[in-house]
Amino acid sequence: MSDRAFTVIENQWITLKDGTRLAARIWMPDNAENDPVPAVFEFLPYRKRDGTSPRDESTYPVFAAAGIAGVRVDIRGSGESDGVIDGEYTKLELANACELIGWIAEQPWSNGSVGMMGISWGGFNSLQVAALRPPALKAVISIASTVDRFNDDIHYKNGTHLSAQLxxxxxxxxxxxxxxxxxxxxxxxxxxxxxxxxxxxxxxxxxxxHQRRDDFWKHGSVSENFADIEIPVLVIAGWADGYRNTPIKAIEGLGPKAKAIIGPWVHKYPHFAWPKPRADFHGEAIRFWNRWLRGEQNGAETLPQVRAYLLEAIRPAPRREFDPGRWIAKDLWSKPEGAYLHVGATGALGFGKPTAAATRDVFLRSPLDTGTAAGEYFTLKPDVEMAIDQRSDDAGSLCFETAPLASDLDCLGMPVLTLKVKSEGELANLCARIVDVHPDGTAYRVAFGVLNLAHRKSNEFPEKLVPGEETEIRMELDACGYRFKPGHRIRLSLSTAYWPMILPPPSDPGLTIDTASIELSLPKLGEAQDVVVKEPDNPSPLPDxxxxxxxxxxxxxxxxxxxxxxxxxxxxxxxxxxxPTTxxxxxxxxxxxxxxxxxxxxxxxxxxxxxxxxxxxxxxxxxxxxxxxxxxxxxxxxxxxxxxxxxxxxxxxxxxxxxxxxxxx
Incomplete structure (x- = not known):
């Protein structure tokens, strides 16, 4: 990284073809008109002047010192930009983004190569704009985002209604x-x-x-056709955030052009996220941008496809400053093999697939306030926004538990649960949680999944349950990276409520669960190597x-x-x-x-x-x-x-x- 002088252009008006004037804040390396530079573009409704200024000021000066211009633009109707916003990730928004990329590439200070970056909204629209292939866009870094707007965003989750939508x-x-x-x-x-x-x-x-996965949600869901994205993509997320699935889904869909980093973090940039350890986002990003926006042969393309922090022995607490674990890498991602567990005749959770056995029906109807230990879908701080000790929620759940483990079990990926259920009603929800039970009884939620059973076959064409009829359910739980330690137990907790994270259906019939049919597949880590992920040089990068x-x-x-x-x-x-300046x-x-x-x-x-x-x-x-x-x-x-x-x-x-x-x- 060089140490180039730069200037901050506090407000630059950019006039679109339709006459709308958008407001930009630009960090410009000095002498760029004589020595053109690449640019990184971020397009948000969160107000550059105040809303995102701390994080912008933690990153774009570092980029500019490395000879990369930063262009942070407010979407129409936000900050100082003209007009009125018309929704999330609309065709107008994405068209404006493509036009702005063209504007950047045509500036005399630009080398013609643009990267797009962002967290959350900016991570979403970076991927969506990449799928539109504006010619000057050469690479994307997408943080805490989604490839599927219906199933992996803040509105609905597997057909359940998230309270986070309100x-x-x-x-x-x-x-x-x-x-x-x-x-x-x-x-x-x-x-x-x-x-x-x-x-x-x-x-x-x-x-x-739009309470099902219709065209409204398909728009902007790049999982509809991953092939639309042809440029390199770096996808980053944290295990403590609601967007933990995206890195794995992105690399499975995009293949070798995508790389992933998954840390222990909440919904923040990795260089100032909690819980620690943090990652040197600036170093990672500059290497990525220099490779794909400058053509620098720095080996960025040879990095492992997945680097992930494997948590272990986490103790939920009112605040988690640091999560124990280790960084691992997989050069190429492949679907993990499963470590299978089933419920035996005694009700214990054991390893292996279920054998043919007589039905063992158990009726479950959780109190509707089961779920208050779940934390929030959208986490910004390492406190009780994250899931706390699960024992209170498990009290209203049907739980199955292994004997104490004799050896480590390392997992990375998405657990899968299959089971047979029946209900006397036409609508019901089911929540499944995988819990690490410490020797002293402390219960940490490793992974969870929720399902509106009307969506058991399709999110686009849901079907009511047939009262009294048994049906087989397959649930893919959220991704996790975790080591279960010797002496700890693995618990599977099932509940028919998970409030307030998900809202209840209009009736509460409960479920009859055939415990003999329960099969849980934990994603085994497989071949991987321990690696070092550099932490940021500056332990306090946000401005005061x-x-x-x-x-x-x-x-x-x-x-x-x-x-x-x-x-x-x-x-x-x-x-x-x-x-202090404005x-x-x-x-x-x-x-x-x-x-x-x-x-x-x-x-x-x-x-x-x-x-x-x-x-x-x-x-x-x-x-x-x-x-x-x-x-x-x-x-x-x-x-x-x-x-x-x-x-x-x-x-x-x-x-x-x-x-x-x-x-x-």
Whole structure:
């Protein structure tokens, strides 16, 4: 890596062919017009001026010092960009991205080669844009993303309805309601803000119209045709995040052009993620970009196809600073062989495939508040956003356990569970969890999977269960990388509820499970080598902003025994922080509550409220955004509200209300 001087262009207007003006922040290596450079492009609705500025400032200066320009652009209707957002990963968004790539490649400072990068939204659209093959796009780094928008995103999971869908709708309502910065837009700021407030959609209205894997979700799911992507791709994720499946699915679909890194992390860039150990993302990325954007022969293409951190003996705790384990590598990925387990006649979990045996039926109907130890789908901190000790959830589950292990068992990949079930109802959910039980009883969730049984054969064409009829179920659980240690036990936990992560079906008939049919296949690591993955040189890469008021985080579960009602509450306050250069101070507060009666699926309620403040001396704006959900036997009933304040004056109010029929969910 060189140490080239660079300049930060705080705001660059880029005018699209349709006249829309988008706002970019650019880190430009000096003398680039005489010595053209490659560029890395990131395209997000999360506000370059404040929302992503800490992470942008941790990475793009390092790229620029290595002679790689960074171009961070706000999607229309966000930050300082004109217009109004029209949804997630829309055709317009992707077309704009292709146009921007062309613009970058044509600049006098550009060598004509562009990479695209991002985490989450930016990781999603990087893959989607790669599938459109804009000529100047030569490589992609996609972090914490998905190749399948229906099954591996924040909306639905194997036909179950994720509560995170409401959370995410509230988040986007809050983000898109925020004002541009007058320092960049001048007097236009208020007109731009009011236009957004008036025209922004409540995303959940559209998402709920598509409760099966139809064309809406196929759009942007690169798994529909992996062959559309012809350029090199580096896919990165963390075991503690909801997007843990993507690296393996991507390399299986894309083949040798894709490489994967999977660490112990939450939903963050690897150089500042938790739990530790971290990875030197800057070094990895610069080597990748130099190989594919400059043609530098640095051996990036010869790196192992998969590098993964194998966790071991994890103890769930209120906060996990460091997870024990080791880095391993597989030069070429192949589908793993299975280590098979079955449930014997005594109810114990044993190794080997099940033998022909008489049916051993057990009835299971979990309390509907089973799942409060699950953590969140979308994890940003290494605290109780991650799954905690599983013993409380296992109390409402059907559990099978091995004897203490005599030797290590190393696993990497996606476990598969097959079993036979029947129900007296037409709809039911099933959750399966693989748990590492420590000698002292501590129970750590290694992997889990959920399934709406109406989607047992197809997510596109679901079918109701036939009451009383036995059916065979196959569940592919989320990917894991784990070593089960000697003296530990492996537990399989089954439940018919996993609230609040997934929302219940309209009735609660329970399931009869033939325990003799249970077969669990754990993915054996197979041939691999231990490797060293370099940690970042800078242990604190994020910039320091001026703290005016500290933040706070709280998670709580309250069980009203007299009222027979459970509440799960999430409270997040970022605190008030000022950017030391721009003088802009921001704060976001999320207050989210879910409630349910353990015996009544129609009692479920959810509400997420966001309060977002922006201020400078003499200027203060606030938005309060609310998303709510209840249900009845036939419908999802949602509502939203946005209030906006300029100083003490309320300048805008809008409500959303919609009733959407349930679709076998």
């Amino acid at each position: 959370s995410w709708a509230a988040t986007m309502l809050a983000y898109q309601s925020r004002s541009p910065d007058p320092e960049l837009t001048g007097n236009r700021w208020k007109d731009m803000w009011l236009e957004r407030l008036e025209k922004e959609p409540f995303f959940m209205e559209e998402w709920l119209e 902003y001026i703290e005016h008021e500290p933040g706070a985080t709280r998670r709580s579960v309250t069980r009203d025994l007299s009222g027979n009602r459970t509440e799960y509450r999430i409270f997040e306050d970022t605190g008030l922080h000022e950017h 003088g802009l101070s921001t704060r976001q507060i999320r207050d989210e509550r879910w409630t349910i009666s353990p015996e009544d699926p129609l009692s479920m309620t959810g509400q997420s409220v966001w309060t977002c403040d922006m201020q400078r001396p003499g200027w203060f704006v606030r938005t309060i955004s609310t998303a709510r959900m209840i249900c009845d036997a036939d419908n999802w009933i949602i509502a939203g509200e946005v209030l906006a304040f300029d100083g003490e004056d309320q300048v805008f109010a809008k409500t959303f209300e919609k009733v959407v029929p349930r679709d076998l969910m």
